[in-house]
Amino acid sequence: MTNSIHDMGGMHGFGKVTLEADEPVFHEEWESRVYAMNRAMGPLRLWTIDQGRASQETLPPSLYVSATYYQRWLLGLERRVLEHNLAGADELEAGRSLRTNYKPNRIFAPEDANNLTRGNFTRDASAPPRFKAGDRVRTLNINPVSHTRLPRYARDKLGEIEAVRGCHVYPDSVTTGAGEDPQWVYTVVFSGRVLWGEDSDPSVKVSIEAFEPYLVPA
Amino acid sequence: MQVRVRSLETVLSEKGYIDPAALDAIVEAYETRIGPHNGAQIVARAWIDPQFRKTLLEDATGAVNAMGNVSPVGSHLIAIENTDATHNMVVCTLCSCYPWEVLGLPPTWYKSAPYRSRAVIEPRKVLSDFGVTLPESTEIRVWDSTAETRFMVVPARPAGTDGWSEEKLAALVTRDSMVGTGLVRDPEDVA
Numbered sequence: 009m010t011n012s013i014h015d016m017g018g019m020h021g022f023g024k025v026t027l028e029a030d031e032p033v034f035h036e037e038w039e040s041r042v043y044a045m046n047r048a049m050g051p052l053r054l055w056t057i058d059q060g061r062a063s064q065e066t067l068p069p070s071l072y073v074s075a076t077y078y079q080r081w082l083l084g085l086e087r088r089v090l091e092h093n094l095a096g097a098d099e100l101e102a103g104r105s106l107r108t109n110y111k112p113n114r115i116f117a118p119e120d121a122n123n124l125t126r127g128n129f130t131r132d133a134s135a136p137p138r139f140k141a142g143d144r145v146r147t148l149n150i151n152p153v154s155h156t157r158l159p160r161y162a163r164d165k166l167g168e169i170e171a172v173r174g175c176h177v178y179p180d181s182v183t184t185g186a187g188e189d190p191q192w193v194y195t196v197v198f199s200g201r202v203l204w205g206e207d208s209d210p211s212v213k214v215s216i217e218a219f220e221p222y223l224v225p226a
Numbered sequence: 227m228q229v230r231v232r233s234l235e236t237v238l239s240e241k242g243y244i245d246p247a248a249l250d251a252i253v254e255a256y257e258t259r260i261g262p263h264n265g266a267q268i269v270a271r272a273w274i275d276p277q278f279r280k281t282l283l284e285d286a287t288g289a290v291n292a293m294g295n296v297s298p299v300g301s302h303l304i305a306i307e308n309t310d311a312t313h314n315m316v317v318c319t320l321c322s323c324y325p326w327e328v329l330g331l332p333p334t335w336y337k338s339a340p341y342r343s344r345a346v347i348e349p350r351k352v353l354s355d356f357g358v359t360l361p362e363s364t365e366i367r368v369w370d371s372t373a374e375t376r377f378m379v380v381p382a383r384p385a386g387t388d389g390w391s392e393e394k395l396a397a398l399v400t401r402d403s404m405v406g407t408g409l410v411r412d413p414e415d416v417a
Contacts, residue, residue, distance in 0.1 A: 017319030
């Protein structure tokens with residue numbers, strides 16, 4: 009789902025930003041285990057980063073906003089484990105393995121934690137970039153029911169290409185079974201007034217990282 | 227929550243998908259080696275080494291990996307520099323994208339609905355929640371991390387720090403100053 013609660017840019021009513029002095033990396037031990045499980049399941053290559061995001065975005069909106077950050081990570085991971093038949097609901101309930109599912113070829117080893125660098129999302133391009141820095145563009149007015157990275161506040165808006173960032177895995181395709189479908193990524197900058205109206209702060213500019221299919225020349 | 231998480235970990239581990247010792251190692255890495263001290267070293271280097279600064283702004287991933295003394299970074303890191311004219315601020319309105327490798331895991335506020343919803347529509351009011359007020363003439367540039375590019379802000383070097391060592395300069399650089407919601411420390415507090 010795209011027009012869901014996770015797409016928060018520009019919403020009102022959530023209140024002030026609450027700061028915590030000397031905040032620990034994890035507040036509870038279980039949070040650290042949830043985070044680490046999510047990382048350690050990566051090398052199994054059963055899902056991509058966007059499929060992981062999609063499993064949180066499709067949580068019921070009321071649950072999404074009431075859950076804490078790592079609760080959402082847990083809920084998302086449980087969903088993916090069940091959807092990929094890595095374990096049954098009865099096993100999660102029992103807290104132990106009751107049968108064998110599949111054996112991965114390679115799992116995350118302790119020494120892999122010495123190099124926790126991100127994966128590379130760059131892929132070969134099938135065509136040169138359509139836009140260059142300085143080009144005027146308009147974002148599309150799209151409302152797909154599947155995953156997208158074009159936020160609602162930046163749809164059907166006039167902006168300018170600031171930089172070409174490379175050709176990357178396309179989230180909108182990889183989450184719908186259409187493969188990596190690599191697309192060029194651009195930094196597109198908008199004036200605050202284009203996004204928020206003539207009454208808004210004239211000193212604000214906002215950029216998004218936009219995939220080429222989100223853009224048309226303007 | 228604790229019980230539910232332990233159940234999942236036990237099941238995944240008994241099935242051979244994860245090694246609990248690997249989870250320990252991941253947690254330890256983020257509680258010790260990978261954190262904003264890495265970013266602070268990068269900023270301090272950029273302040274004293276013009277060639278490094280230039281490379282950092284052109285290819286942050288390559289520049290940071292060439293330093294050797296900070297934790298390695300993967301792909302798509304972009305450094306953006308504050309100037310007198312422009313103040314940069316980073317958000318992820320759709321989830322919680324953050325430059326983990328150079329700043330560690332994000333603080334709770336960065337992942338919270340108030341920050342994610344308001345940073346793009348009223349960044350000056352958000353900055354005031356952090357106690358930061360900037361001149362009206364300063365352009366506020368908000369970077370929404372909607373793809374796999376990751377942004378770190380390079381704050382401006384404060385006056386009164388001529389001749390300071392890289393280590394001493396790094397002590398001025400706060401996490402929030404590299405997200406763009408804070409400023410660097412007052413040199414008089416560190417001197």
